[in-house]
Amino acid sequence: MVKIRLRRTGAKKKPSYRLVVADARAPRDGAFVAIIGHYNPLTDPETIVIDEEKALHWLRQGAQPTATASRLLSKVGIIEKPKITKEKTEATEEKPKATKEKTKTAKEKT
Numbered sequence: 001m002v003k004i005r006l007r008r009t010g011a012k013k014k015p016s017y018r019l020v021v022a023d024a025r026a027p028r029d030g031a032f033v034a035i036i037g038h039y040n041p042l043t044d045p046e047t048i049v050i051d052e053e054k055a056l057h058w059l060r061q062g063a064q065p066t067a068t069a070s071r072l073l074s075k076v077g078i079i080e081k082p083k084i085t086k087e088k089t090e091a092t093e094e095k096p097k098a099t100k101e102k103t104k105t106a107k108e109k110t
Helices: 052-060 067-076 082-109
Strands: 002-011 013-025 036-039 048-049
Touching: 002 052, 036 052, 036 067, 048 067
Parallel strands: none
Antiparallel strands: 002 013, 013 036, 036 048
16 A cells, blocks of 8 residues: 655754655655655744645555645645544544443452
């Protein structure tokens, strides 16, 4: 599977990132297929430069953006805002409730 994700560049404590298309099995700063943009979080406001044609090409080919990459792509206006963050918060809220119920039933049995 091909992913659109960030690749860290820059000096220690001064990160900047390249938006790259890479195989999902490759390490964060490892091999990549193409560079489609860059992102600098240290500037005010943060700098986001993405080649829209390349990004749309890879999205049409089936590349899946990571959560951070999809946030950047939506800020630039290439894709719609992702709904992933809402699903994650709902899923995390349900898990602790189930564990509490299990511990109550275990205490009642003893």
